Amino acid sequence: MSAEANAADVTPAWNRKHLLRLRDLSADEIRYVLDTAESFKEVSTRSVKKVPALRGRVVVNMFFEESTRTRTSFTLAAQRLSADVIDFSASASSTAKGESLRDTARTIEAMGVDIMVLRHPAAGAAADLARTVSCCVINAGDGQHAHPTQGLLDLFTIRERKGRIEGLNVAIVGDIAHSRVARSDLVGLTRLGAHVTLVGPPTLVPRSFEQLGAGVVHDFDAVLPDMDVISLLRIQRERITSSVFPSVREYVRLFGMNRQRLARCKPDVLILHPGPVNRGIELAADVADGPNSSILRQVTNGLAVRMAVLFLCQQAAAGTAAD
C-alpha cells in the first residue's frame, strides 16, 4: 500500500489548525491529508465504527446555508472520532435577528468549542472566522470561493481509482464560474500535477480561468477521448432561469454526460459528481449508476477525508497549546 509507506516514512507534514482553502496547502500537505484519510477509511468498516481520538472535544457545525449531505458527513466524521457534535443552523438562530457571524462565533466559542465547521454564503467567511476565534475552523464551503474538503475527497477518490493523480487529464464540466467545488478541485489537481480542462458554455467558463493553469474548452465532444477523469458539476436550478444559462435542452445536448458520450471516452474513464445529481441534465441516470461512476464512493471517501481533516487540525491546535 503506497499510502502506508508514505505515512510511515514521512514525518508529519501538517501543523495547520484551520483548513480554509486548498490554495494555502503544498503538494506534500495535500498528500499527507490523503494518506491520513486512507488510515481512517478502515474505521468505517469495523463493527464498532468509532475511535477515541477526539473524545471530549466539541465540534460545532455552523451552517448558514442548507446542505444536508455535507453536514451529515461532517457530523458522522466527528462522531466516529468520538467528538461531541452540536448543530447550529442559521434559520433557527439569532442571525435572523441580525447578530453578525463574528458575534455568533464568539458566543459559541465561549461555550467551549474546539472545532467550528462553517458553511456560509459569503466568500472569505471562513478566513474571517479563523481570525476571530481561537479554535480550529474548517471551511465547509464559502460562497463561490472554496470547498476544500470536497476538493480533497475528489483527489482521494481519483487517487484510489487511478492509483495516481500526476499526469492525468481531468475535465470539470458545468457552471465553473459560480462553483466553489470547481475552484477547489482545480487548485488541488494542478498542485498534484494533473492537467485540468474546464468545460462549459462561455458564459459559465470564462477564459480568465486559464490564468489558474487550466485549459478552457467550450466544445465538450472535442476533448472526450483524452480524458482520464470527468467531473460533472451540479447545475443550480436557480441559475437555469438566468440569462447566462442556455436552455436546459441546449445544455443537455452540448454538455450532458450520457451513454453516447461515454462510448467516445477511454474505457476506464472515471465519472465523478459532487452530488446531488440532476439526473438527465448534467449526467444521465445510466451513466451515474454505471461502472465508470464513483459517485457513491466519493460520499464514502468524504467521510474518511473529513475525519482526517478534523483530526489533523485538532492535533495541530493541541500541539500549539503544548509548546
Add this chain to the structure above:
Amino acid sequence: MKKLLSAEEMQAKLREMARAVAAVAPSDGPLAVVGIRRRGEYLAQRLARLLAERGLRPAHQGALDITLYRDDLTTIGPKAVVRSTDIGFDVTGTWLLLVDDVLYTGRSVRAALDALTDLGRPRAIRLAVLVDRGRRELPIQPDFVGLHLETTPANVVKVKVREVDGEDGVDLS
C-alpha cells in the same frame, strides 16, 4: 551505545518465544498473531513464521495502529502519525497473540487492548514482547518475553528490524 542483541541472538530469542507460545496455545480454536505498528508488526510476522515451522500455523495475522487510542494524543500534538490498522478477520473467538518490540510504561499495550476490544471479543489475548525494560505505569505484564532489562528513564532501548532499519538487533543507549 551498547549492543544488547545481534541479529542472530535476536532470532534465537524469537525462536525461544515461539517455543513458549506453542507450549501453551490451545489447539481447539483459531490462533491470531497481531503486531503493534510499527516494529511489532514485523516481529509478529516472524513469530507467526516460527510458529508455523512448529506446526502451529496462525489462522490469522494482522497489524494494529494504536495512534488514535493513545492517552497522550492531546499533548503530543502533530507528532502523531496515523497509520492504518490492518486486521482483515474477525477477532472474536480467537486466541490472540499481541506482539510489540519493547514493553515500557504499558500505555501502548493499554491502547492496543482498547483498540482490539473495539474490533471484537477475542477468547483470550496474550502479550509477547522482545524486550521488557520495566518501569511500568499501568498494571500490565507480558506473557512471553525475549529479554528482561533493568533500565532508567534516560535509557533508550532500540529494537531494529530489517524491514524498517535495514538490520536486526537491539541496542541500549
